[in-house]
Amino acid sequence: MKNILHYILLLALGMLGWSCEKDNYEPPSSQLTGQLLYQGTPLQLQHDRVSYELYQDGFGKRGPISSTFTTEGAFSHLLFNGLYKMVVPVGQGPFVWSGSDQGDTLLITVNGNTEMDIEVTPYWMVRNSQFSASGGNVTGTFGLEQIITDANARTIENATLYVSKTIFASSENNIAIGTIEGGAITDMNSISLSATVPELVPAQSYVFARIGVKIAGIEDMIFSPVQKIDL
Template sequence: MNKLKIHYIFLLALLTGVSACKKDNYEAPSSTLNGHIVYKGEEIGLEYNQVPVELYQPGFGKVGAIAGTFAQDGAYSTLLFDGNYKLIIPNGQGPFQWRQNAAGGRDTLSVTVKGNQTLDLEAVPYFLIRNAVYTVNARSVSATFRADQIITDASAKTIERINLYINKTQFVSAADNIAAAEIAAAAITNPAMINLSATVPAITPTQNYVFVRIGLKIAGVEDMIFSPLQKITL
């Protein structure tokens, strides 16, 4: 009798041990969806962490978005579960036009995620900064570039101002810079040939390189559009 009881206890302990092996938490999402926002393959430069991209997965309880933002070079990346998603860049965000639906609002893009995948998003920017050439003279950086208007139909917008931004780290924007120069729209005589120059102040600790970008502010649009980031040596 006593022996039997001990047997039962062993058996019970074994059973508990075996059944407890199953993990009680969910697996983390593991499929990566990434890509860039581009215009015909050309980079659309943005301010870091400012233009959101939202993914919705319908059918699961609450309706919140899985939100991310674009990096400076227009890259985005999210970790997801496999499934069907709807991707949207919310209204009023980004210096570009996104596909419209019949009602005139921004349209969603259906995305099926199954394993890792790359998906480039096609958008049409109002303007693009092209052919930026930087020259360095002592601590003065001057930039020559073109501002091309891409959207010229009825929905075209005008330039408000163009800025040259210089920073000691690779995050370069109106919020993050150590030197900047500005040209107002009225002062631009030839959009195909614009010059801006700024002087880099002393940097502590000393470094002999800076990062530069040119940002274009479109009238009535909050987000600026930027030229590709460039590292230049002083």
């Protein structure tokens, strides 16, 4: 009897010792990072809005890792080494995906930490944005540069100054906005918008401001860099 117990104990210990080694995979450890750029300038986007998908073929069912670009157009993933395909679904993003010759698909080979900046062509860029605050008003001045001017050119629907309590200033997170319709813009190089900051609860001595530009026929907006302003 005692012998049997000993064997069982031994067997159990052996299983414990081995099973860990056998069952567990190494966690993914290769970091894939990158950013959407236009001529070296990062594209500014809305938080959690412009989505992309990563696919890896050859492992049974095919489903994407779906995610969204950060407000600075960056992305990062911890992955296993291998060949991945990156896709920005049709209609996403205020830019034309000119990343590769594979149509809308960009092939990425991940081998160790990989950095992959992607050059895309936005329809428009917000240039020289400057923000100031005085007397409870936030004023933003900026210029708009049309990048795509060929047959695919698109007009500006409107441009909006978003003032927010957090850096995620956008149509979703704002406490005050100032808007100008695209048709009302006379000088694309110098546009000025202002918004009145309401009383902040709880009180806060600073706000964040950002210019967002809605391009006709494109849902996702392109933004200026966000700036913190002391009131």
